[in-house]
Amino acid sequence: MRVGIVGAGIAGASLAEKLARLGHEVLLFDHRAPWEKPCGGGVTPRALDDYPGLLELPLSRREIREVVFIGPTGRRTVLAMPRAWHTVSRRELAQVLLERAEAAGATFLRRRVQRISESSGFQIETAAENFQVDFLVGADGATGLTRRSLVGKWNRDDLCRCYGFLLPGPGDLRLVIRFYSDLIGYAWLFPRPGQLFSAGIAASGSRLGREELVQRLCRLIEAELISSGHPVPSFPKPYAALLPSLSAQSFASPRVAGRNWALVGDASGAVDPVTGEGISYAFKTAKLLAEAIAEDQGRSYPERWQEMVRLGIGHAGAHCWRERFYDPKVLWLYSLVLQRSGQVQELTRDLFSGRQSYHDLKPRVLHAIPQVLLETLLSLFTHRAPP
Ligand SMILES: Cc1cc2nc3c(=O)[nH]c(=O)nc-3n(C[C@H](O)[C@H](O)[C@H](O)COP(=O)(O)OP(=O)(O)OC[C@H]3O[C@@H](n4cnc5c(N)ncnc54)[C@H](O)[C@@H]3O)c2cc1C
Structure with a gap:
């Protein structure tokens, strides 16, 4: 044929x-x-499972073992990933x-x-x-x-707007995911091989305009670079791209x-x-x-x-997980318990590495609630420093 x-x-x-x-x-x-x-270039363990030969291909990769999640109020949680992510050009x-x-x-x-x-x-x-x-x-x-x-x-509801840059960056930059209370989507910094990083922001059905989204992204890049003692590069014109988000x-x-x-x-x-x-x-x-x-x-x-x-x-x-997850109250709560509950950290690791599928996510979340509450209250009560 x-x-x-x-x-x-x-x-x-x-x-x-x-x-x-x-x-x-x-x-x-x-x-x-x-x-x-235009892409983060992030290859999750799920992608490696689906295309096992990917790691054998002759291309440079950056192995990622830690992910920094930043909640809508700026709360940071650093999660170690048992199965490495990779980023590629x-x-x-x-x-x-x-x-x-x-x-x-x-x-x-x-x-x-x-x-x-x-x-x-x-x-x-x-x-x-x-x-x-x-x-x-x-x-x-x-x-x-x-x-x-x-x-x-x-x-229009089936597409997500993305803006971003591919920038020169320090070798020790961490992979960062930043949520916002008024955004169905997130901003990211993905370190790439070859002293580069991909930075972007994605917004589904948001009323926020291009300028506001790009400004948020630039502020995130500046904050991350400055806090790790690195100079901020000048920003070129950002790319704009569309991504299906059905x-x-x-x-x-x-x-x-x-x-x-x-x-x-x-x-x-x-x-x-x-x-x-x-x-x-x-x-x-x-x-x-x-x-x-x-x-x-x-x-x-x-x-x-x-x-x-x-x-x-x-x-x-079908079950509107996108709308549910990016609900401002859910995001706020998630970033609080993510910082304080081992159960939620485990769930997040499994979700991101592809071990947790969406169809049995709800029963797992419901089952974990008592333990998560206990862990969170204990941590608040004892003022245990979050990781
Ligand atoms: C900003 C952004 C960040 C992303 N980050 C990630 C990430 O970190 N990890 C992840 O897993 N996914 C990510 N994605 C999603 C990922 O990039 C896509 O899902 C993936 O690239 C889809 O591959 P594809 O082959 O279907 O399409 P594409 O990679 O888009 O390839 C389509 C090809 O078609 C060609 N083409 C288009 N029109 C024509 C034409 N008329 N004639 C001939 N050729 C044509 C284009 O030149 C292009 O090469 C991201 C997407 C965006 C927009």
Whole structure:
């Protein structure tokens, strides 16, 4: 089968490699890959479980063993992570995945796809040339042409706005996550390999404008650098990017495939609506589609996609975990008990390392409440210094 993949990011390039290995003729289109896509570059243990070969790829990584959580009132908690996170350069990762796809036999075309139309399969139009394919894959990100052409635009509620920088930074900077009482989202500083750090702020459906969000981010960067005795760099123009963050309604009725076409990665909306993690789902959806194509020419992909999200990010979406978690009162309470309760710290570690899925989060939280109350009261009563 001749497969056209629009977008050579994580989902597109890893799918291209798999399909080429299965013997398909693969055309992979991207006008700018490999590039430094706006991203934290944070690879969680969950992503490593889904793509175990990731640590063996020839790319520089930064291992992260501690995460600093800052609550809405500025309360800080430092958590040691038993399973390391890693951060990577998105350009390097894209380069390696692209090389693997080409080595497996995929043809990479450095072209922007300008139009797609259905004609016994699909016609893919670029400025210089048109290509006929039997099967079309949209791996062109959150706002890509494929999704817009085949499904339509996302609702505003399904997208999260992000602003950020990739900056030079000291080697000893810690990974920081900062919550705000009026924000569905958070700001982050992720140390990267090569004396760099990625800093960003993400906001779902927020009334806060770009300027306010960028100012908050700059203040966080300044505070973290100054408190660790480092100079503050001058800030370049921030990037702006959109990330899928699906509402309950959109998770309930996703459209990720049709006759001879499918969407993977961000284009399919497979992103954690609470944390914004998308790298692991880009790998996962590519794997699911390759398996579906191998078995039944892709027909079972929608069911596989639904099954993948059912107990995890789809459950979080359907049960409004995003809105619940970022409720100002919940966030305030969370940052208080996170600092003082070993149970909550354990839960947070498990959530972030992918050992705790959303579908059994509620029973675990309910079960832990008496112990958490006890730990918190004891800690307040004895004035035990929080970690
Ligand atoms: C600011 C920000 C921070 C993030 N941080 C993290 C993080 O730390 N950890 C994490 O797990 N996830 C993070 N994510 C999510 C993660 O970046 C995405 O989920 C992931 O990159 C999705 O991969 P993808 O291959 O689906 O899409 P992308 O990586 O977006 O790749 C899409 C590709 O399609 C190409 N393309 C687009 N249009 C066309 C066209 N018309 N023709 C040809 N090519 C086209 C683009 O050039 C691009 O290379 C973050 C996202 C954002 C926006």
